Amino acid sequence: MLIMFEKLSKFDINGNIVVLPDFFLDRIIKINSKDELFRTITDKTTIGGGSIRGVNTLDVKGGNAVNVAYCLATMGLSVTLFTVADNIGASILRTIFSKFGEKVNLQIENGRQGSTTSFEFHENEGTNANVMVSDVGDNQNFGPEMISAQSDLEIINSAKGIVLTNWASNFRGTDLANYLFTNSPNAFHFLDPADIETRKEEFRDTLKNLNNTLDVLSINENECTSLIKACNLDSKLSLDFEETGNIKQAAKLLSFEFGLEIDLHTRIGGAWSDGKDIQFVKSFDVVPKKLTGSGDCWDAADILGHLSHLDANERLMFSNAYASLYVSRSDFEPPTIDDAVDFAQKSI
Numbered sequence: 001m002l003i004m005f006e007k008l009s010k011f012d013i014n015g016n017i018v019v020l021p022d023f024f025l026d027r028i029i030k031i032n033s034k035d036e037l038f039r040t041i042t043d044k045t046t047i048g049g050g051s052i053r054g055v056n057t058l059d060v061k062g063g064n065a066v067n068v069a070y071c072l073a074t075m076g077l078s079v080t081l082f083t084v085a086d087n088i089g090a091s092i093l094r095t096i097f098s099k100f101g102e103k104v105n106l107q108i109e110n111g112r113q114g115s116t117t118s119f120e121f122h123e124n125e126g127t128n129a130n131v132m133v134s135d136v137g138d139n140q141n142f143g144p145e146m147i148s149a150q151s152d153l154e155i156i157n158s159a160k161g162i163v164l165t166n167w168a169s170n171f172r173g174t175d176l177a178n179y180l181f182t183n184s185p186n187a188f189h190f191l192d193p194a195d196i197e198t199r200k201e202e203f204r205d206t207l208k209n210l211n212n213t214l215d216v217l218s219i220n221e222n223e224c225t226s227l228i229k230a231c232n233l234d235s236k237l238s239l240d241f242e243e244t245g246n247i248k249q250a251a252k253l254l255s256f257e258f259g260l261e262i263d264l265h266t267r268i269g270g271a272w273s274d275g276k277d278i279q280f281v282k283s284f285d286v287v288p289k290k291l292t293g294s295g296d297c298w299d300a301a302d303i304l305g306h307l308s309h310l311d312a313n314e315r316l317m318f319s320n321a322y323a324s325l326y327v328s329r330s331d332f333e334p335p336t337i338d339d340a341v342d343f344a345q346k347s348i
Contacts, residue, residue: 003314004310004314004317004318004341005341007308007309007310007314008304008308008310008318008337008341011304011307011308014078015077015078015159015160015161015307016078016079016080016105016155016158016159016160017069017072017077017078017079017080017159017160017161017162017163017303017307018079018080018082018155018156018159018161018162018163018180018184018187019065019068019069019072019079019080019081019082019163019165020065020081020082020083020142020147020163020164020165020176020180021065021082021083021084021139021142021146021164021165021166021170021176022063022064022065022066022083022114022136022139022142022165022166022169022170023061023062023063023065023066023083023084023085023089023093023113023114023139024062024063024066024113024114024115024116024134024136024137024139025059025061025062025089025092025113025114025115025116026059026060026061026062026115026116026117026118026292027057027058027059027115027116027117027118028057028058028059028060028118028120028290028292029055029056029057029117029118029119029120030055030056030057030058030120030122031055031119031120031121031122032121032122033121034121037119037121040052058332060292060332061092061093061096062114062116062118062292062293063083063113063114063139063165063166064165064166064192064194064295064296064299065081065082065083065163065165065166066081066083066093067293067296067297067300068163068165068192068296068299068300068303069081069097069104070096070097070334071296071297071299071300071301071322071334072300072303072304073097073100073103073104074333074334074335074336075300075301075304075334075336075337076103076336076337077103077304078103078104078105079100079103079104079105080104080105080106080107080155080159081093081097081104081105081106081107082107082109082146082147082152083106083107083108083109083113083142084108084109084110084111084112084113084137084138084139084142084146085108085109085110085111085112085113086110086111086112086113087110089108089113090106090108090110093106093108094106105155107147107152107155109138109142109146111137111138112137112138113137113138113139114134114135114136114137114139114169115134115135115137116132116133116134116135117132117133117134118130118131118132118133118291118292119131119132119133120290120291120292122288122291128288128291129291130291130292132292134169136169136170139166139169139170140169140170140171140172141170141171141172142170142172142173142176143172143175143176143179144172144175144176144179147179147180153183156180156183156184156187157183157184159184159187160187160188160307161187161188161189161190161303161307162180162181162184162187162188162189162190163190163191163192163299163303164176164177164180164189164190164191164192165191165192165194165296165299166192166193166194167191167192167193167194167196167203167206168193168194168195168196168198168199168203169194173193173206174202174206174209177191177206177210177214178209178210178213181210181213181214182213188215188216188303188306188307189213189214189215189216190215190216190218190299190302190303190306191210191214191216191217191218192217192218192219192295192299193217193219193223194223195222195223195226196223196226196227197222197226200226200227200229200230201230203226203227203230204227204230204231207227207258207260208258210260211258211259211260214260215260215261215306216260216261216262216263216302216306217254217258217260217261217262217263218263218264218265218298218299218302219262219263219264219265220264220265220266220295221241221247221264221266221267224241224250224251224254224264224266225239225241227254228250228253228254231254231257233253233254233257236253237249237250237253241266241267241268242267242268244268244269244280244282247264247266247268247269247271247280248271248273248278248280250264250271251263251264251271251272251273251278252273252275252276252278254273255273255274255275256273256275256276259275261273261274263302263316263319265295265298265302265319265320265323266283267283268282268283269281269282269283269316269320270283270298270316270319270320271316272312272315272316277312279312279313279316280316281313281316281317281320282320283320283324284320284321284324284325284343284344284347285347286324286325286327286328287328288327288328289327289328289329289330290327290329290330290332291327293326293332294323294326294327295323297322297323297326297327297334298319298320298322298323300322300334301318301319301321301322301323301340302315302316302319304318304337305318305319317344318340318341318344321340321341321343321344321347322334322335322340324343324347325339325340325343
C-alpha cells in the first residue's frame, strides 16, 4: 500500500489527457424496487394517467467522457475534453469545470448533447441496478471531422493519453478511434465502449482492427458477456460473474482473443489480463448510495494507475477503492487521490 501511494504521489501529472466524446444531461430517479414502479404506473394508467409524487430525483452532469474527464481533473491531471453541446449545455459544462481553471481545456462543438433518465433501483444488496433511457443527441455522429482542425490535431498528437468512451452510442466510433490512435502514436490509448449489446458483432470486428493501436480495453460484466457471445466463446466458460474464477477466466480469454490488455470491473471485483498473466482484486464492502457514474470513476482511477505505472494488483486496488468511495457518498463529487488511498488503507 505504501509503495502504491509513493508511485501516485511521485507521478508527473503535467501531461495532457484527451477525453471524448459524449456529454449527457442526466436525470436520476431513485426507486425502491422495480415492482413498486410498475405497480404505480399500472395504477395511474388504469385511471387514465396522473402524477406520481414523492419520487427522489436529481439532475446531474452526465456522459462517460464528461464524467471521466471530471474525475481525472479532480485527481489533478490536465485534461482536454472534446464534446458536443448546445449553448445551454456548453454553459453548464463551463460552469462545472470552471473550478479547475487552466487544468481543463473544453473544446465544445455546437450541436445537441444527449439526455438520459436513469432509474436506480435500490432493492437489496446484490440486486441494485440502474437502467438508463437515453436520447444520445449528436453524440451518435461524433466523427473525425469534429476534431480535424490543426489546433485539434496538435492537442491529440502531443497528448499523454487518449481516452475514448461510449463507442456504443456513436455510429462514427470506429472511424473516430482509428483517427485518434493513428494521430497520437506516442500516447496511451484507452477505450471503454459502454453497452455494446445491440452492436456486439460490430464491436468485435472493430477490436480486431484496433489491436495494434489500442493499449487497454475497459469493460464491465455486461459488456464482457456481450463480447464473449459475439466471439462464440460462451461455451468455454460460465458467465456467472459472482464467481471470481469466472471473472478471471473471462478477462484472460478475451485478452488472448484480441491480443490486448483487458481491464474488467464487476460488482465483486476487478480483473486484468494480458492473455497470459491475470490479476484479480476483490471490491471493497460498502453500502452504495448511488449507482450512476461508478464505472466512469473506476475508469479514471484505472487510467491514472496505468499512467503512473502501478502494477496490476495496485491499479485494481486503487480503482476499486476510488469507485467504492464514490458510490458510498451521497453527493456526486469524486474523491481525490489521497481520499481513495486513505480509504483503501483503512478498509484492508
